[in-house]
Amino acid sequence: MSNVIVQGGQEVLGVGRIDGPILVVEGAANVSYDEVVEIRDSQNRLRRGRVLEVGEKNAVIQVFAGSTGLSIDGTRVRFLGDTLRIPVAEEMLGRVFDGLGNPIDGGPLPLTDTYADVNGQPINPTARVYPRDYIQTGISAIDGMNTLLRGQKLPIFSGAGMPHDQLAAQIVRQATLGAPAGEKPKETESFAIVFAAMGVKHDVADFFRKSFMESGALTRVAMFLNLADDPPVERLVTPRAALTLAEYLAYERGMHVLVILTDMTNYCEALRQISNIRGEVPSRKGYPGYLYSDLASLYERTGRIRTSEGSITQIPILTMPNDDITHPVPDLTGYITEGQITLGRDLDQKGIYPPIAVLPSLSRLMKDGIGQGRTRSDHPRWGAQLYAAYAHMQDVRALASVIGEEELGDVDRKYLEFGRAFEREFVNQSLTENRTIEQTLEIGWRLLSMLPREELTRVTLDEIKTYYKGE
Amino acid sequence: MSEQIATVTWINGPVVRARGSRHVSMLELVEVGEERLVGEVIGLNGDIITAQVYEETSGMRPGAPMYGTGLPLSVELGPGLLKSIFDGVQRPLPLIEMQSGSFIGRGMRLDPLYRKDRWKFTPVAKVGDAVNGGMIIATVMETDTFEHRIMVPPDLSGTLTWLASSGEYTLEDVIAKVKVGSEEKELTMLQRWPVRRPRPYKSRLGVNTPLITGQRVLDTFFPVAKGGAAGIPGPFGSGKTVTQHSIAKWADAQVIVYIGCGERGNEMTEVLQEFPHLTDPRSGRPLMERTVLIANTSNMPVAAREASIYTGITIAEYYRDMGYHVALMADSTSRWAEALREVSGRLEEMPAEEGYPAYLAGRLAEFYERAGYVETFNGKSGSVTIVGAVSPPGGDFSEPVTQHTKRFIRCFWALDKSLASARHFPSINWLDSYSEYLEDVAGWWQKQVGTDWLRMRNRAMEILSEEARLSQIVKLVGPDALPDEERLVLETARLLREGFLQQNAMDKVDAYSSLQKQVRMLELILRFHERALRIVKHGAPILLIHELPVVDTLIRMKTNIPNEELEKMDDIQKQIDEQMSRLDSEYR
Numbered sequence A: 001m002s003n004v005i006v007q008g009g010q011e012v013l014g015v016g017r018i019d020g021p022i023l024v025v026e027g028a029a030n031v032s033y034d035e036v037v038e039i040r041d042s043q044n045r046l047r048r049g050r051v052l053e054v055g056e057k058n059a060v061i062q063v064f065a066g067s068t069g070l071s072i073d074g075t076r077v078r079f080l081g082d083t084l085r086i087p088v089a090e091e092m093l094g095r096v097f098d099g100l101g102n103p104i105d106g107g108p109l110p111l112t113d114t115y116a117d118v119n120g121q122p123i124n125p126t127a128r129v130y131p132r133d134y135i136q137t138g139i140s141a142i143d144g145m146n147t148l149l150r151g152q153k154l155p156i157f158s159g160a161g162m163p164h165d166q167l168a169a170q171i172v173r174q175a176t177l178g179a180p181a182g183e184k185p186k187e188t189e190s191f192a193i194v195f196a197a198m199g200v201k202h203d204v205a206d207f208f209r210k211s212f213m214e215s216g217a218l219t220r221v222a223m224f225l226n227l228a229d230d231p232p233v234e235r236l237v238t239p240r241a242a243l244t245l246a247e248y249l250a251y252e253r254g255m256h257v258l259v260i261l262t263d264m265t266n267y268c269e270a271l272r273q274i275s276n277i278r279g280e281v282p283s284r285k286g287y288p289g290y291l292y293s294d295l296a297s298l299y300e301r302t303g304r305i306r307t308s309e310g311s312i313t314q315i316p317i318l319t320m321p322n323d324d325i326t327h328p329v330p331d332l333t334g335y336i337t338e339g340q341i342t343l344g345r346d347l348d349q350k351g352i353y354p355p356i357a358v359l360p361s362l363s364r365l366m367k368d369g370i371g372q373g374r375t376r377s378d379h380p381r382w383g384a385q386l387y388a389a390y391a392h393m394q395d396v397r398a399l400a401s402v403i404g405e406e407e408l409g410d411v412d413r414k415y416l417e418f419g420r421a422f423e424r425e426f427v428n429q430s431l432t433e434n435r436t437i438e439q440t441l442e443i444g445w446r447l448l449s450m451l452p453r454e455e456l457t458r459v460t461l462d463e464i465k466t467y468y469k470g471e
Numbered sequence B: 001m002s003e004q005i006a007t008v009t010w011i012n013g014p015v016v017r018a019r020g021s022r023h024v025s026m027l028e029l030v031e032v033g034e035e036r037l038v039g040e041v042i043g044l045n046g047d048i049i050t051a052q053v054y055e056e057t058s059g060m061r062p063g064a065p066m067y068g069t070g071l072p073l074s075v076e077l078g079p080g081l082l083k084s085i086f087d088g089v090q091r092p093l094p095l096i097e098m099q100s101g102s103f104i105g106r107g108m109r110l111d112p113l114y115r116k117d118r119w120k121f122t123p124v125a126k127v128g129d130a131v132n133g134g135m136i137i138a139t140v141m142e143t144d145t146f147e148h149r150i151m152v153p154p155d156l157s158g159t160l161t162w163l164a165s166s167g168e169y170t171l172e173d174v175i176a177k178v179k180v181g182s183e184e185k186e187l188t189m190l191q192r193w194p195v196r197r198p199r200p201y202k203s204r205l206g207v208n209t210p211l212i213t214g215q216r217v218l219d220t221f222f223p224v225a226k227g228g229a230a231g232i233p234g235p236f237g238s239g240k241t242v243t244q245h246s247i248a249k250w251a252d253a254q255v256i257v258y259i260g261c262g263e264r265g266n267e268m269t270e271v272l273q274e275f276p277h278l279t280d281p282r283s284g285r286p287l288m289e290r291t292v293l294i295a296n297t298s299n300m301p302v303a304a305r306e307a308s309i310y311t312g313i314t315i316a317e318y319y320r321d322m323g324y325h326v327a328l329m330a331d332s333t334s335r336w337a338e339a340l341r342e343v344s345g346r347l348e349e350m351p352a353e354e355g356y357p358a359y360l361a362g363r364l365a366e367f368y369e370r371a372g373y374v375e376t377f378n379g380k381s382g383s384v385t386i387v388g389a390v391s392p393p394g395g396d397f398s399e400p401v402t403q404h405t406k407r408f409i410r411c412f413w414a415l416d417k418s419l420a421s422a423r424h425f426p427s428i429n430w431l432d433s434y435s436e437y438l439e440d441v442a443g444w445w446q447k448q449v450g451t452d453w454l455r456m457r458n459r460a461m462e463i464l465s466e467e468a469r470l471s472q473i474v475k476l477v478g479p480d481a482l483p484d485e486e487r488l489v490l491e492t493a494r495l496l497r498e499g500f501l502q503q504n505a506m507d508k509v510d511a512y513s514s515l516q517k518q519v520r521m522l523e524l525i526l527r528f529h530e531r532a533l534r535i536v537k538h539g540a541p542i543l544l545i546h547e548l549p550v551v552d553t554l555i556r557m558k559t560n561i562p563n564e565e566l567e568k569m570d571d572i573q574k575q576i577d578e579q580m581s582r583l584d585s586e587y588r
């Protein structure tokens, strides 16, 4: 083993151990924790990696592109002396990058002097601005019952084969800054979309590209792609690179940035793989004990700060293995994000699009972005009433499946009808249907009017007087 | 003052090892690297020192220096704690923002308490007094209404030889001198205390006063006593944080310590923006004036998250020692347990269950034991009540943190996912929850509110458990198969659930219910039930009861009748009586 000092950092020839994407390098001095390395195989092909652990005699390195083709004696490792940084610039909008932030669209490297650490730094809670402005997505189940705010992190919990990509694309296409019901939405100020793909198929990335193109947004989009056949370890960097650009655009350039991360389940699997190879003590289902903190280090990079006009809104997408919401990936995500849009297999099978299951869905910030002066004053109680009625309908539906619908009382039968109409007319809408908040509220009242007046205990008597159209 | 004691040999995230002095002690604070990142010694083996570092260690190299401080991790105590927001190791976040901007930089060394403020000081002891630890020698108005009591440090006793006269002093000015043996010690208003050591008190007192929270399901059904400990486990989105915020807003404690431990940044921002504008219903002052916030959010360093719980509880004990009632909220203790697990994992310790270290139960016990109602060394009584949120993976209560927590608390508020998704909030499941303080506080209720609260509460619980049994049958055969007397139980249970247990934290009127309101609401619902029962027995069909206009009135009274207008309840009572009498006369 020989040490050669070259400019920029020291270089070590030969490694002690190779284990999956992990290298153990011996005899390197002065290595720093978390620094970036360049690795060359015997054919002089370059890949990059990062120091995971460092002792006096050895350093443990994670190779982003994996270790295929690396040999014990033929591998050169050069330590670059700095943590992983990517260039950030406004001109990166309209461009496509790989999972580590290198251009793959044939264009040049972004011309900038600003390089930012992909790990970012935690936002000081005292510097945050609490989100209050709602985003009108034109989708009733979201705007009405799970309202999305600027600066919120609201994931889509989906399952294999469900239309989460269509939904995300529709949100991106239709999103405007919301206005009170009846007023015209304001012109959208400067906005940008940062899209990060982790381990998804080519056609998923193409679908999004096309959708951005059709809506004319492509020049406002930066795409970071680590696709299914790209090295899994690289995925650990992809969302960080994307968020680093998003932070620059939002907090340095004052833009409203919407970040789509898909698919977080693939990201977590890559994390699990590294952890298992290193022999770390697993917690649930083999995922490392620090999965929560690791996910938080991504999801918390959302929000608004006082020193900037801009904002970061995150829509991570994840597929729940086996549709199981208690699986560690959705579970820990739900513990960190500000709610979740949950898709339901049964609705999907009934042909309802978007198949948003409203009961297990939640927007924690909704309460602060709706009501008087924001959407409409009845909105909070209207929502509570729809939730209560739909939840009760589920019980009735379960009972009907046991005793038969004809055995139900009058009121319960009305609930069943309400439930069907709710799914068909409120939740269900077309891929291109863009409803105003007023339309959404109107449909809700129409459905509530199918129920007897006494059943509506969540809305005020005045609201019943104004909006109820029942007998 | 700190000298290099060792040289770093190994770095793995927040855990570093160094080789050097054998004179470092366990839990001593150390500073690591050129940036002097603060850490704490958590393992010693020969000349190898293992430390957890409270900041990101990216960029640190073997060969970096480690400096000793000779001190354990401590908090600063004194006027100026109220209204503050600190990170897990008591660094003041607003000052960090001033220095490093919107993002938290590294290696920031800032005094937790602001040194330049001058506090109006009023001596209460006399020169020549024999003083001992905990004795109050002076008072300072920490806010317009809050009297901060300056105490002799707990481990000191002697004769007071000098005491500053009334006037304005800074935290570092000498304000008293105490002769201990032949030595004279100078005291300032600023004191330090090691966070992992409980502060001493004279004796523990019984817990028999409820902590009034204004939350009906808590106060009426599952009360926690002042000085007691409650756990609030629940899956994500079930209402842990909203419930804790509600308690922090409305509880009848004089000081609130709120620890955001590994949770969301926006939730702390929400408190910061909301509390200054909310009024404490008792003092009439902004809620922020009685609040200390500790924010170590999920994306802040994990070792400091571990420390945040101790930082918070030590501050709580300090106010307790002045003779105040303190309520401490920890959201979430599971994130703290995970921080323990993360550090333990990097040390390659033998895991017990689910990767948690074997000492998890011991740490939880130590924490909850710091709750208590005590007689202080100055003859006053004070208390620390702990409310700990638990975030069980997948919402499964059989996991280690929930299970061990259950052993050390006496009040269990079990949140329920299905209630939450049906938007029944707070989603505290009345069948799975319990309070072992019920009997303890019954006497207080009788004396203060003057009703047989426990009897009413138990009657309501009876109706609710009966409902649970009956719904099993209903699920199979439908409600029509039940006799009307049993259907009335379902009807009343609905009133209890929707009209009493459900409480909307976002509604101005409903957010806080005075005890009088709670009692009156419960009385009315039970009165409805007893009167209806008689009529149903006479053969009146349940449908007519269901359609009585007063049913809607009972469900809406929580939001329609403010705490200050309880006389309106008498009117509802009249409505019940009239409507029932009318039915009664028809079916006699």
Ligand SMILES: Nc1ncnc2c1ncn2[C@@H]1O[C@H](COP(=O)(O)OP(=O)(O)O)[C@@H](O)[C@H]1O
Pocket: A362, A363, A364, A365, A367, B234, B235, B236, B237, B238, B239, B240, B241, B242, B243, B425, B426, B427, B503, B504, B505, B506
């Ligand atoms: N008492 C309540 N009143 C009204 N809404 C509530 C109440 N408790 C919870 N919620 C609703 O549930 C959501 C989740 O509550 P939260 O306390 O954040 O859950 P957790 O901390 O358990 O994840 C809130 O955003 C709010 O919409």
Ligand SMILES: [Mg+2]
Pocket: B240, B241, B242, B263, B331
């Ligand atoms: Mg919470």
